Amino acid sequence: MDSPNPLLLLLLVLAAVAPSSATPGVIRLPVDRHALYDRPVIGIVTHPGSGIHEIDPEGGNSGSYIAASYVKFVESAGARVIPLIYDDCRENLLGNLSLVNGVLFTGGSKKHGQYRDTIDMIFQHVKHRKDCHGDPIPLLAVCLGFELLSMNVSKDKDILTRFNAYNEPSTLQFPDRSLISGSVFESFEPELITKLQTRRLAMQNHGEYVSTVQAKNYSIICTQWHPEKAIFEWGQGLPPHKDDKAPHSEDAVRVTQHFANYFISKARQSTNRPCEDDVRRNLIDSYYSKFGQSQSFDKVYVFP
Ligand SMILES: *[C@@H]1O[C@H](CO)[C@@H](O)[C@H](O)[C@H]1NC(C)=O
Ligand SMILES: *[C@@H]1O[C@H](CO)[C@@H](O)[C@H](O)[C@H]1NC(C)=O
Ligand SMILES: *[C@@H]1O[C@H](CO)[C@@H](O)[C@H](O)[C@H]1NC(C)=O
Numbered sequence: 001m002d003s004p005n006p007l008l009l010l011l012l013v014l015a016a017v018a019p020s021s022a023t024p025g026v027i028r029l030p031v032d033r034h035a036l037y038d039r040p041v042i043g044i045v046t047h048p049g050s051g052i053h054e055i056d057p058e059g060g061n062s063g064s065y066i067a068a069s070y071v072k073f074v075e076s077a078g079a080r081v082i083p084l085i086y087d088d089c090r091e092n093l094l095g096n097l098s099l100v101n102g103v104l105f106t107g108g109s110k111k112h113g114q115y116r117d118t119i120d121m122i123f124q125h126v127k128h129r130k131d132c133h134g135d136p137i138p139l140l141a142v143c144l145g146f147e148l149l150s151m152n153v154s155k156d157k158d159i160l161t162r163f164n165a166y167n168e169p170s171t172l173q174f175p176d177r178s179l180i181s182g183s184v185f186e187s188f189e190p191e192l193i194t195k196l197q198t199r200r201l202a203m204q205n206h207g208e209y210v211s212t213v214q215a216k217n218y219s220i221i222c223t224q225w226h227p228e229k230a231i232f233e234w235g236q237g238l239p240p241h242k243d244d245k246a247p248h249s250e251d252a253v254r255v256t257q258h259f260a261n262y263f264i265s266k267a268r269q270s271t272n273r274p275c276e277d278d279v280r281r282n283l284i285d286s287y288y289s290k291f292g293q294s295q296s297f298d299k300v301y302v303f304p
Pocket of ligand 3: 216
């Protein structure tokens with residue numbers, strides 16, 4: 001291999017650190033007047049229960065949890081996580097919401113009560129932030145989150161039809177390919193879209209169903225499948241844990257990475273600039289997490 005030309009290296013470094021005043025021979029990069037935010041924070045709503053089972057026996061006051069796979073999904077694309085504790089007082093919920101640049105609703109099972117009210121309230125908050133404050137924060141609603149939003153938007157609590165949920169990956173079909181551009185799939189290489197249609201890369205199969213929707217006027221994306229599992233769930237929970245059927249192929253991992261990057265790229269467009277000390281004080285990192293003690297997830301964060 002040729003050794004690098006020292007003169008060329010020096011010139012490159014000079015170009016990068018040169019002052020912006022017109023210096024002959026220096027390339028000036030355009031100034032981005034709509035700077036994207038490089039310290040995005042995502043609020044994830046906790047789900048009722050201890051996290052040991054995905055579906056906890058009703059009635060027990062067992063706190064709430066977030067599967068760590070959602071947290072890692074968000075962190076893998078360069079954002080940090082603040083938990084939004086579903087049964088917290090309104091003041092705390094709004095206080096924490098004021099620190100985020102995007103929101104994630106997880107999968108789960110709880111379709112009524114305070115959990116549903118909190119999801120509806122935060123959904124309202126996300127739309128309000130754009131409509132009234134011009135801050136287009138994104139919302140990603142996975143599985144249960146998608147179902148609750150469908151019930152709210154359609155004003156029909158019976159809109160969902162029953163499917164047997166097989167613990168299996170499925171293909172994704174694109175009935176209208178013209179919709180891909182401008183959607184969460186826009187950065188997928190055409191060859192990966194074809195693979196999505198022909199190979200079972202998307203975790204969860206309920207038969208035939210609407211798998212992915214995206215709002216026209218808001219950064220709201222809903223998936224019935226689980227984009228977070230391919231990289232971060234390995235069936236390492238508590239026996240008898242569910243079989244790990246999440247696909248872990250290179251293609252399935254790329255699907256997850258594209259999804260996470262797209263979601264966080266939208267969060268970078270948020271105009272919110274929360275105080276760094278407040279963010280630090282509320283990050284999920286200071287909460288307790290446990291590994292290998294859940295039947296459904298490798299690791300969960302738990303909230304009293
Ligand atoms: C966020 O929620 C936590 C947990 O309830 C609470 O201690 C904290 O004060 C809240 N943060 C803000 C900024 O409201
Ligand atoms: C949707 O959510 C809003 C905000 O919380 C709530 O006022 C409304 O009643 C909900 N609609 C339905 C049909 O559940
Ligand atoms: C969506 O936005 C467009 C353009 O800003 C507007 O004309 C349209 O009415 C909006 N649609 C809804 C449902 O708000």
